[in-house]
Amino acid sequence: MSRPATIFADNGLRTVHRYAAGQVPRRETQAWRGMCTESRRGQDVDHVFADGLDLLRSPVIRLSAQATRQAVQVLTEPPAPHALPGTALDALLTELAADPSVVLTWARYDQRVAVGTADTLTMDQRRACTLEVAAAEDPACSEVVHWDCHDGAGNLERVYAAIEEVRRLAALPTGVLPAGPCDVVFESGRAGPFFHELVGHPLEADIVASGTTYLGSRLGEQVAPSWLSVSDGPAVPEQGRAGEGVSATVDDEGRPARSVNLIDAGRVAGQLSDAATSEDPCSGGHSRRKDYRHPGIPRMWHTVAHSHDAEPEPTGEVRLAARGVRLRWMNVLTGDFEFVLGTAELDSGEGPTRRIGPCVLTGNALPTLAALRPGAGKIRGGGRASKGCGKLGQFPLVTTFANSGLWIPGEVVNVRSDSSE
Numbered sequence: 001m002s003r004p005a006t007i008f009a010d011n012g013l014r015t016v017h018r019y020a021a022g023q024v025p026r027r028e029t030q031a032w033r034g035m036c037t038e039s040r041r042g043q044d045v046d047h048v049f050a051d052g053l054d055l056l057r058s059p060v061i062r063l064s065a066q067a068t069r070q071a072v073q074v075l076t077e078p079p080a081p082h083a084l085p086g087t088a089l090d091a092l093l094t095e096l097a098a099d100p101s102v103v104l105t106w107a108r109y110d111q112r113v114a115v116g117t118a119d120t121l122t123m124d125q126r127r128a129c130t131l132e133v134a135a136a137e138d139p140a141c142s143e144v145v146h147w148d149c150h151d152g153a154g155n156l157e158r159v160y161a162a163i164e165e166v167r168r169l170a171a172l173p174t175g176v177l178p179a180g181p182c183d184v185v186f187e188s189g190r191a192g193p194f195f196h197e198l199v200g201h202p203l204e205a206d207i208v209a210s211g212t213t214y215l216g217s218r219l220g221e222q223v224a225p226s227w228l229s230v231s232d233g234p235a236v237p238e239q240g241r242a243g244e245g246v247s248a249t250v251d252d253e254g255r256p257a258r259s260v261n262l263i264d265a266g267r268v269a270g271q272l273s274d275a276a277t278s279e280d281p282c283s284g285g286h287s288r289r290k291d292y293r294h295p296g297i298p299r300m301w302h303t304v305a306h307s308h309d310a311e312p313e314p315t316g317e318v319r320l321a322a323r324g325v326r327l328r329w330m331n332v333l334t335g336d337f338e339f340v341l342g343t344a345e346l347d348s349g350e351g352p353t354r355r356i357g358p359c360v361l362t363g364n365a366l367p368t369l370a371a372l373r374p375g376a377g378k379i380r381g382g383g384r385a386s387k388g389c390g391k392l393g394q395f396p397l398v399t400t401f402a403n404s405g406l407w408i409p410g411e412v413v414n415v416r417s418d419s420s421e
Helices: 065-076 087-096 152-171 194-203 203-208 364-371
Strands: 004-022 025-043 044-051 102-116 121-135 142-146 185-188 229-233 260-264 302-306 321-324 326-332 336-341 346-349 354-356 359-364 380-384 389-390 394-397 401-402 406-408 413-417
Touching: 004 087, 004 380, 025 359, 087 102, 087 302, 087 354, 102 152, 121 152, 142 152, 152 260, 194 260, 194 302, 194 359, 194 364, 194 401, 203 394, 260 326, 359 364
Parallel strands: 185 321, 302 401
Antiparallel strands: 004 025, 004 102, 025 044, 102 121, 121 142, 185 406, 229 260, 229 302, 321 346, 326 336, 336 359, 346 354, 359 413, 380 401, 389 394
16 A cells, blocks of 8 residues: 655755955856655655646646645745845945955755645745855865854854954964874864764665664664764754754655754664654654655754763874865765865974865774764854765755764874875
8 A cells, every 4th residue: 555645845946156356246046846746655656746836737636725725835936035145145245255365155045845745735944044254265274154144243243253263274384194193173063074974874764774884783782972962853943043054844745854863872872764764653754855856765954963061071182173074985884984174273282283184084983983082162053065965866955064072082083185185
């Protein structure tokens, strides 16, 4: 017997504006609008989609009057009333970018959906907005900050702080990696996709079911210190402001989007599931799709690594503070990984702090997770996956991250210079 059909009406817009001194702002937009219906027969998925309103006119789909009105509303109205920068915002960013030492990139993701069954749909708005400040001479020196369209003063405070941090980083003298081990530090908000890759993808329920993940058979097993948790779910707004990450109230099958503890007190605690990978109607909540042209599959929203207020532990004499983390590759079966650190600060205990990079961080997930130590700083958002997240041909999907301060002893990872960058 097939599962009830899922109806998904989708109207989305991704916007990127780049500002640099003496240049006309570069504006890029990607828009999509359409519907799909999805039914499951065992492991088989019947996925039918059409652009615009075409599916509503097809005999494939028969919606109730209420569901039809909701679908039409989503598909005929803009995804957000202020999806593009207004004149004042555009002028502000142009003014800030008049500083020839920096380049600004404002990026926003807006998606309006109506999702559920043919009888009733739930309407939802997904959003994420960031501003990246990069050094004009070395784009690897960059900071990504949360941009809240309803918090102008907070935006300016964050941007000015980011500009000062980028200037400071770019002004550091350059150096070379030491010959021996060095500890790797992820300060608050700087772990980027590290836990997204090490913990998130290996605990997506379809990957667990395939038997091809190093964490799949370790439910309940202690794999990290008892002070560590890693969770994933939509970013939660605070005090009426937008959350520092991608938001949602329902997933792409209409189930409530919820936060799931993947690592709880150091133990493997859960997985990210959709309707096909969970028989419990109260679970799921992690079905996502790039857009209406793709079937829903278990995906991440906003991944958070937290040290639960554990007392910070001092690092060794030689420490490398990562200032940009990007996946090169990971084997989810074995846990082996390589990440590129676009730039980093090296404190060797001798002489001034130096800037190095790019370099490559290699290791294996199990000894790395087990050896983690708490660092200073509370949870802070770390921006977005600048190139998006890809899985089963669905690229790019907007995902975001956050973390409190953490560090990895140099004895369990290796760092080398990366001549290929």
